[in-house]
Amino acid sequence: MPDRSSNRRTFLKVTAVTGTVGVAGCIGDEDVDPDEEDPLDEDGDEADANGEPDEDREHHIDVGTSAGGTMDVGLAVEQGVAEESDTLSYSTVESPGYVGSTYRMNEDAFDAAFIDTNTMNKAQEGLDMFEEDPVDQLPWQGMLAFPYSIYMMARDGTGIETFDDLAGASVYPAEPGYSTRATTLDVFEQDPIADVYDEMDIVDMDVADAPGAMEEERIDAAIAYGTPGIGNTGWVVEYDARVDVHYVEHTDALIEAIEQFPGAGLSIYDDNPGEEFAWDQDIDTDEIAAWDLNVTVATHPETPDEAIYELCRVGAEHGDTIRNAEERFTPENAEDLLQGALDDYPFHPGAAEFYQDEGVWDDDWVVGDRDEVGEYFD
Incomplete structure (x- = not known):
C-alpha cells in the first residue's frame, strides 16, 4: 500500500471495476444469503435502477449495488x-450487501459490483464466511468508489483518554452484521492491541438504539465513521447531537495494528479533523488516526478490457460529474482510484492498462490472467 502522509485528505482508496457484455446479464434464481449488510444501509434508503443497455454503445455492464448510501453512489x-x-x-x-455481491458475482450474476476491500481480502484468504463457503473466483480490482474512515470516540466523564483505557470499558463497534463492525474487530484482534481487545465489553445492539444507550451511560465508547470532507454517518451524527464525547487518543500499538491488517487502510487526519468529519462539538483532538473500509467497484474477470478501461477513465476524468449526483464519490484523478490497492491481489487487465497509460501503475501489483482465475487464493 502507499505510504501514509499527513494532509487533509490522507485516506486510502481502492476500487475495482465492472463488467461486460454477456458475462452476467441479470441476477439469476439462486438465493444467496449474505453474512453481513452494507454499512451504508443503516439509514434505510432504497432505490431502484432500471438502466437498459444502450444499443448505440459498444459495451454494457450490469453492476451489483447494495441499497442505501452505496446505491446512491x-x-x-x-x-x-x-x-x-x-x-x-x-x-x-440491486444486490444484497458486499458479501452477497461477492457470492453473486462468483455465480456470474453480473459484470461488476460494489465490494469493500476487507471482504475481498477475506475471500482471497478463505476467512470467516469464506472458510466454509469459498468462492471459485475472486472479484478483481478496478477502482475506488469511496472510503469510510473509522475511529474511536468516548463519552466525557468515563476517564477514557487513550486506546489502552478501553480495556474494561463497554465498547460499541456498530451493529452486528455491519462491515464497519467486522473491519473494526479485525483490527482489534491484531497482536499489538489484542490484549486490550480481550478486556473490552463488546456491546451488541442496533445502531438506532446506540445513541440512546450512550445517553443512558450504557456505552462508554463507540466507533465513529464517515466519508472525509463530507461527514459522519447518520447514527454517529445523532449521538454527536445528544452526548458529549471526545476522541480516544490513538497509541503506537493501534497504528501498528492498522498497518499490519491487510483488509483496512490507515489514514491520519491532522488538519482540523473535527471539521473534516463535521462534528457539532469540540472533540478535543488535533489528529485522528482511522482505519479505512474502502468500497470499490470490483469486476468479473471476464468483463471486456475495453469496458473496464472506459469505466476507470470516466472515474478519473469525470469525478465532478459523478459528485454532482452524489458527493461521497471521492476520487478526483487516476491516482486516487488506486490508493489503498490490495497487494498480491489481481487487477482487471483493463484497469491495469488504464493505470499504466496514466503513469500511476506500480509494477509490484498483479495483473489478472484469465487462464489462472482460480489461482489467486492464499
Missing part, C-alpha cells in the same frame, strides 16, 4: 457513465 456512477462515455452503458442492479 452507484446511481451517480451510472449517471456519470451515461453523460461522459460514448462507448459504455451501465445499469445498476
Whole structure:
C-alpha cells in the first residue's frame, strides 16, 4: 500500500471495476444469503435502477449495488457513465450487501459490483464466511468508489483518554452484521492491541438504539465513521447531537495494528479533523488516526478490457460529474482510484492498462490472467 502522509485528505482508496457484455446479464434464481449488510444501509434508503443497455454503445455492464448510501453512489456512477462515455452503458442492479455481491458475482450474476476491500481480502484468504463457503473466483480490482474512515470516540466523564483505557470499558463497534463492525474487530484482534481487545465489553445492539444507550451511560465508547470532507454517518451524527464525547487518543500499538491488517487502510487526519468529519462539538483532538473500509467497484474477470478501461477513465476524468449526483464519490484523478490497492491481489487487465497509460501503475501489483482465475487464493 502507499505510504501514509499527513494532509487533509490522507485516506486510502481502492476500487475495482465492472463488467461486460454477456458475462452476467441479470441476477439469476439462486438465493444467496449474505453474512453481513452494507454499512451504508443503516439509514434505510432504497432505490431502484432500471438502466437498459444502450444499443448505440459498444459495451454494457450490469453492476451489483447494495441499497442505501452505496446505491446512491452507484446511481451517480451510472449517471456519470451515461453523460461522459460514448462507448459504455451501465445499469445498476440491486444486490444484497458486499458479501452477497461477492457470492453473486462468483455465480456470474453480473459484470461488476460494489465490494469493500476487507471482504475481498477475506475471500482471497478463505476467512470467516469464506472458510466454509469459498468462492471459485475472486472479484478483481478496478477502482475506488469511496472510503469510510473509522475511529474511536468516548463519552466525557468515563476517564477514557487513550486506546489502552478501553480495556474494561463497554465498547460499541456498530451493529452486528455491519462491515464497519467486522473491519473494526479485525483490527482489534491484531497482536499489538489484542490484549486490550480481550478486556473490552463488546456491546451488541442496533445502531438506532446506540445513541440512546450512550445517553443512558450504557456505552462508554463507540466507533465513529464517515466519508472525509463530507461527514459522519447518520447514527454517529445523532449521538454527536445528544452526548458529549471526545476522541480516544490513538497509541503506537493501534497504528501498528492498522498497518499490519491487510483488509483496512490507515489514514491520519491532522488538519482540523473535527471539521473534516463535521462534528457539532469540540472533540478535543488535533489528529485522528482511522482505519479505512474502502468500497470499490470490483469486476468479473471476464468483463471486456475495453469496458473496464472506459469505466476507470470516466472515474478519473469525470469525478465532478459523478459528485454532482452524489458527493461521497471521492476520487478526483487516476491516482486516487488506486490508493489503498490490495497487494498480491489481481487487477482487471483493463484497469491495469488504464493505470499504466496514466503513469500511476506500480509494477509490484498483479495483473489478472484469465487462464489462472482460480489461482489467486492464499
